[in-house]
Amino acid sequence: xxxxxxxxxxxxxxxxxxxxxxxxxxxxxxxxxxxxxxxxxxxxxxxxxxxxxxxxxxxxxxxxxxxxxxxxxxxxxxxxxxxxxxxxxxxxxxxxxxxxxxxxxxxxxxxxxxxxxxxxxxxxxxxxxxxxxxxxxxxxxxxxxxxxxxxxxxxxxxxxxxxxxxxxxxxxxxxxxxxxxxxxxxxxxxxxxxxxxxxxxxxxxxxxxxxxxxxxxxxxxxxxxxxxxxxxxxxxxxxxxxxxxxx
Numbered sequence: 001x002x003x004x005x006x007x008x009x010x011x012x013x014x015x016x017x018x019x020x021x022x023x024x025x026x027x028x029x030x031x032x033x034x035x036x037x038x039x040x041x042x043x044x045x046x047x048x049x050x051x052x053x054x055x056x057x058x059x060x061x062x063x064x065x066x067x068x069x070x071x072x073x074x075x076x077x078x079x080x081x082x083x084x085x086x087x088x089x090x091x092x093x094x095x096x097x098x099x100x101x102x103x104x105x106x107x108x109x110x111x112x113x114x115x116x117x118x119x120x121x122x123x124x125x126x127x128x129x130x131x132x133x134x135x136x137x138x139x140x141x142x143x144x145x146x147x148x149x150x151x152x153x154x155x156x157x158x159x160x161x162x163x164x165x166x167x168x169x170x171x172x173x174x175x176x177x178x179x180x181x182x183x184x185x186x187x188x189x190x191x192x193x194x195x196x197x198x199x200x201x202x203x204x205x206x207x208x209x210x211x212x213x214x215x216x217x218x219x220x221x222x223x224x225x226x227x228x229x230x231x232x233x234x235x236x237x238x239x240x241x242x243x244x245x246x247x
Contacts (some may be wrong), residue, residue, distance in 0.1 A: 010036040010124055013059040014046050015047040015073065016089065017066055020109065025089070026058055028117045034120075044073035053080035053123050058105075058124050063090040074102040080119040082181055098173050100136050103182040133182045134163065144168065146187065150201040150210075151217050152179050155174055162215070191227060192218045 012029065013067075016022040022040050029036050039056075041047040045067045052059070061070030061078070074086050087106040088099045099107045106120050111235040130141045154176050161168040182189050190196050197209050197217045204210045205227050209217040219227050 004242070010058065010121065011048060011056045012036050012038045012241045013041060013056040014038060014051060015041045015044060015059060015065070017042050017061070021062070021089070023116070025112065026114065028114050029108050031114060032118050032121055034121050038071060040205070044068040044070060047073055047075055048076055052077060052084070054084075056084050057085060058085035058164065060087050060089050060122070063088055063095050065189040069095075071098050071102070074104070078181055082185075083119075088118055092153075097172075101244050103133075103178050105134050106141075133179070135168065136174055137168060137170055141163075142168065146184065146198075147200075149183075149188075149198050150211060151198060151215070153177060153217075189227075192220045192225055194218070 010162070014022050014025050016025065020078050024044075026038055026040070026142070029038060039050075041050065044061070044065050045126060047059070047061075059074075060240050061073055063070040070088055076089075077086070082103075085104060086099075086104045087094070087108060088104055089112060091109050091110050093109070100150060105123065106116070108116055108120075108193045131147070133144045133149075134141050134143050136142075144161060144163060148165060150162045150164065152159060152161050157172055159174050159176055161170065176194065176196060177189075179196055180188075183196065184192065187200060188196050188198055191209065195217045197211070201212050202209050202217075203212045205219075207224070209227070211217055
């Protein structure tokens with residue numbers, strides 16, 4: 001996977017087949033005052049043909065395009081790039097659920113307002129490195145800092161985020177796979193089909209993870225040797241994590 005690191009100019013892709021809509025987004029970006037390099041693609045195919053993995057910090061994807069949909073383009077992008085911010089731009093609410101399956105940060109209805117676009121860009125500017133994930137809770141976006149997440153579990157097809165401040169239930173609008181794509185792999189382990197653990201909150205490893213709050217996070221049998229090996233390196237890992245900024 002490619003991990004994007006923001007080094008100054010915000011690199012933006014606009015994937016939009018309607019010239020006037022693309023120009024509207026470009027104009028709002030210009031008015032924002034944020035230093036940005038904008039590349040326009042007129043189709044999802046052209047965007048993917050540019051080999052976008054690692055090239056862009058954020059991509060604005062129209063959903064309805066002539067060749068492939070923005071949703072389809074996002075799925076292909078996510079195969080090689082976990083960190084590019086994805087913002088869907090559309091005239092319909094029909095694909096909102098599918099949008100968050102690929103870890104989309106925003107789902108914007110045309111015409112986009114300057115205020116909504118500015119808030120989207122500010123989350124990706126160099127002085128605001130990504131340290132949280134955006135989840136859809138009952139139709140509203142909630143940002144949860146990575147540091148606050150202890151583990152995530154699935155119950156009755158609903159994702160439940162266990163944080164230091166309590167639990168947040170996202171419902172069926174987000175899957176554990178979408179969380180797995182969003183969370184930094186250096187800190188979070190998909191240890192079971194129904195669990196993702198934040199290694200920072202693991203107290204010990206036996207047959208399963210024992211979390212610092214006393215909860216148990218289950219480990220699938222095939223991953224137990226990997227988790228046991230990780231336990232032997234626990235102290236070194238924690239020291240490394242303490243000195244590393246996760247982006």
